[in-house]
Amino acid sequence: MASVISYSGHQYLRQRLVLSILSGKPVRIDKIRSEHENPGLTDYEVSLLRLLEKVTNGTVIEISVTGTAVLLKPGVITGGSVTHDCPLSRAIGYFLEPLVMLGPFSKKPFYLTLRGITTDQDDLSADLIRTVTLPHLQLFGISEGLELRIKSRGAPPGGGGEVQFLCPVVKQVKTLNFVESGKIKRIRGIAHAVRVSPQFSNRMIDAARSVLNRYIPDIYLYSDVYKGEESGKSPGYALSLLAESTTSAVHCAEAVSQPGGTPEDVALLASRALLSEIRQGGCVDRKHQCLVLLMMVLGSEDVGRCRMGEPTVRTVQFLRDIRDFFGTSFKIVPANPSDPSCAELMYSCYGTGYVNVNRTLA
Amino acid sequence: FAEHARRKRRKDWMASIYSSNLTPSQIVNGERECSREEDPSDADDFFRPKGASERKDDELDRTKEILSLESLREWENESTLDSLRSAFITGDHAPADGV
Numbered sequence: 001m002a003s004v005i006s007y008s009g010h011q012y013l014r015q016r017l018v019l020s021i022l023s024g025k026p027v028r029i030d031k032i033r034s035e036h037e038n039p040g041l042t043d044y045e046v047s048l049l050r051l052l053e054k055v056t057n058g059t060v061i062e063i064s065v066t067g068t069a070v071l072l073k074p075g076v077i078t079g080g081s082v083t084h085d086c087p088l089s090r091a092i093g094y095f096l097e098p099l100v101m102l103g104p105f106s107k108k109p110f111y112l113t114l115r116g117i118t119t120d121q122d123d124l125s126a127d128l129i130r131t132v133t134l135p136h137l138q139l140f141g142i143s144e145g146l147e148l149r150i151k152s153r154g155a156p157p158g159g160g161g162e163v164q165f166l167c168p169v170v171k172q173v174k175t176l177n178f179v180e181s182g183k184i185k186r187i188r189g190i191a192h193a194v195r196v197s198p199q200f201s202n203r204m205i206d207a208a209r210s211v212l213n214r215y216i217p218d219i220y221l222y223s224d225v226y227k228g229e230e231s232g233k234s235p236g237y238a239l240s241l242l243a244e245s246t247t248s249a250v251h252c253a254e255a256v257s258q259p260g261g262t263p264e265d266v267a268l269l270a271s272r273a274l275l276s277e278i279r280q281g282g283c284v285d286r287k288h289q290c291l292v293l294l295m296m297v298l299g300s301e302d303v304g305r306c307r308m309g310e311p312t313v314r315t316v317q318f319l320r321d322i323r324d325f326f327g328t329s330f331k332i333v334p335a336n337p338s339d340p341s342c343a344e345l346m347y348s349c350y351g352t353g354y355v356n357v358n359r360t361l362a
Numbered sequence: 363f364a365e366h367a368r369r370k371r372r373k374d375w376m377a378s379i380y381s382s383n384l385t386p387s388q389i390v391n392g393e394r395e396c397s398r399e400e401d402p403s404d405a406d407d408f409f410r411p412k413g414a415s416e417r418k419d420d421e422l423d424r425t426k427e428i429l430s431l432e433s434l435r436e437w438e439n440e441s442t443l444d445s446l447r448s449a450f451i452t453g454d455h456a457p458a459d460g461v
Contacts (some may be wrong), residue, residue, distance in 0.1 A: 014423055097425060122424040183451040214443065215450045246451060255429055265431065272434035278449050287425050311375070314425075316386035319379050332375040345375065 004028050004071070005324050012317050013045060015290060017052060018098045019325040021059070021074040022105060022298070022354070030069040040067025044090040051084045051095055055102065055110070076358050079106030079169070086116030088159045093123030096148075096165060100133055101294055103167030104142045107358040110167035118153045118161035119192075119238045121256045124287060126150045126163045127190045127224075127240040132252045136288050140295045141174035142167075153194050153226045155236025155257075169359050175299040175351055176292070178283045178306045179335075181344070182247030187212055187274075189221035193237035193263075198225060200263045204239045207267035212241075212274075237263060239270040249283040280309035281344045282335075289315040297328045299351030306347050307335050326352055 007016055008031040020027035033039050041049075041063065049061050049070070058075025086095050092114045103110045119125035124133060130148040137146060145168040154161025189208060193200040201223035212219055221241075226232075242252040253273035255266045277285060284292045289308055293315070296304040311319065311332075323329050328349055335344040378389045436442045447453035 011423060093425065094423075121428070122422060122426060124425050183453075184449055185451045211437075215447065216452050253429075254426065269429045269431060269434065272437040273429050275437055275443075275446055276434065279446055281449075286427075311379075311390065313386040313390045316379055316389050320386075323380065329376070329380055332379070 006030070010041075010045070012314070012321065014048065014094075014098045015314075015318050015321055017048070017072060018101045018294075019321055020072055021052065021056065021077060021102060022294075023325040024074055025325055026071065026073040028069065028071045030064075032068045032070065034066075034068045041070065042089065043087045044094060047084075047087050048095055048098070051082075051099070054082045054084060055079055055099065055106070055112070057107075077102050077106040078108060078358070079103065079110045079112075079167075080108040081111040081113075083113040084115070086114055086159075088117060088157060091117040091120040091123045091125070091156070092161065092163055093120075093125060093129060096126075096129055096163070097124060097133075097291075099165065100129065100137065100167070101291060103165070104137065104140075104170045104173065105298075105354075105356045105358060106167070106169055107360055109145065109169050110165055112165040112167075113162065114165065115159070115162045116154060117156050117159040118150060118163060118232070119236070119254075119256055120156050125238065125240060125254055125256075126153075126161070127192070127238075128242075128252055128254055128287075131188070131190070131240070132242055132250050132285065133288060133291065135248075135250060136284070136291055137295070139174075139176055139178065139292070140299070142170050144168050152230035152232060153192060154232035155194055155234045155238075158233030160232035160234070169356065171356050171359060172354065173295050173299050175302040176296050176304040176306055178247075178249070179346065180247045181249045181281060181283045181307055182245035184216065184243045184251075184278060185246050186218040186220070187216060187241065187243050189219075189239060189241040189270075190224050191221055191237070191239045191267075192224040192226065194226055194231035195235035196237055196257075198223075200237045201225075203263040204237065204267040204270075207264040208239060208241065208271045211268065211271035237266065239267050241270050241274045243274060243278055245283075247283070251277040251280075251285045252287065253277050281342075282306075282308035284308045286312050286315075290318045293318065293322065293330065293347065293349075296330075296347070296349055297322055297326050297352055298354035301351055301353035303348055303350055307344055308347055310343055310345060328352060 010032045056075045057078045060073040062071040147166040149164040151162040191201040191204045205221040238256040240254040255269035330349045335346045336342040
């Protein structure tokens with residue numbers, strides 16, 4: 001058996017589980033909230049482990065009696081048709097983000113149905129995953145049949161949303177060479193309001209335009225209407241924005257309704273967060289750094305390069321974890337050494353030539 | 363001098379990630395404090411929300427950062443807004459005109 005990689009603490013649980021399953025190396029995580037009032041795994045973490053069990057075959061998960069330690073011996077990613085009810089403590093995005101990383105390397109194409117909260121303030125909403133995360137996978141040659149359908153929306157706390165995630169299977173991912181960030185050529189957005197006045201969408205769109213119109217005329221903000229059963233069980237509204245550059249680099253931001261807030265507040269937050277994101281520069285949005293870096297490591301045996309802004313806290317730990325599981329270190333140098341004011345960095349690595357051995361040969 | 367210190371630190375990304383014992387937030391926030399010194403007008407706005415978001419980042423495995431109007435207040439400033447113009451196709455020339 002391959003040696004077990006050990007970590008302590010509840011942080012970064014998702015990425016470690018994903019890396020374990022992809023690399024085939026078992027992972028043990030202990031001291032999970034051992035000092036907390038409620039020690040051990042939370043309900044959503046347990047739910048994620050169960051979901052990983054559903055999309056794989058032969059995975060062994062051992063949770064200690066107190067719940068403060070977990071051992072995962074990865075099996076084969078099988079995919080196929082899976083339905084999972086996500087607990088209402090976290091949004092669907094929490095569960096979908098790791099599965100987006102696993103999907104392309106499955107035995108059978110994913111046909112995943114997830115139910116729960118589609119948009120909240122912690123995780124990527126279903127809208128952003130559909131419009132931003134999945135296009136990032138396309139950079140690596142994963143595109144045909146890649147789809148996220150939002151069947152119904154669910155705002156916290158009641159949820160009631162449902163999404164379907166379809167992901168094709170690939171043999172190998174392409175090497176990325178994404179070094180030109182280009183200029184922003186258009187801004188797109190989705191405003192939705194469920195179980196509140198549909199006027200709220202329009203108010204968000206007007207307020208966002210008041211900030212963004214100064215930059216570019218090509219702004220299309222779509223008001224997405226869901227009615228009746230499809231609008232979930234709780235009231236809520238949100239605005240998801242994305243900016244696309246001439247080289248198809250995408251930056252995104254999103255804000256969600258708060259109790260006592262107004263649609264204008266949400267729109268201002270989202271618009272300004274988008275501007276902050278654009279200022280970070282690079283070809284990849286900060287929320288998607290990990291996904292892109294992972295796919296670069298799994299790329300064919302060639303040097304992949306990508307220009308990005310400074311790493312986030314999560315990304316730094318992710319880079320360390322990647323080295324633990326795959327032995328790959330990234331070369332990270334200033335993208336423009338002659339210009340000290342340029343904070344963009346060039347990330348490059350030699351792909352591991354990861355081949356999807358799970359894939360059934362057609 | 364701040365510029366020099368920043369450049370020096372920036373070159374150390376690989377070293378601090380792969381061969382130091384700093385926590386990820388020490389690595390990232392150390393860097394962020396540096397870039398903040400260059401922009402003293404933002405200094406007061408930044409401190410409070412940063413502390414708050416850091417604590418919660420520790421708690422939750424979250425993808426989106428916590429947004430607050432305070433931490434984004436710099437965007438109320440016209441010159442900050444204009445500084446970004448060059449990132450758009452419409453802003454190639456003369457970044458200050460055409461409001």
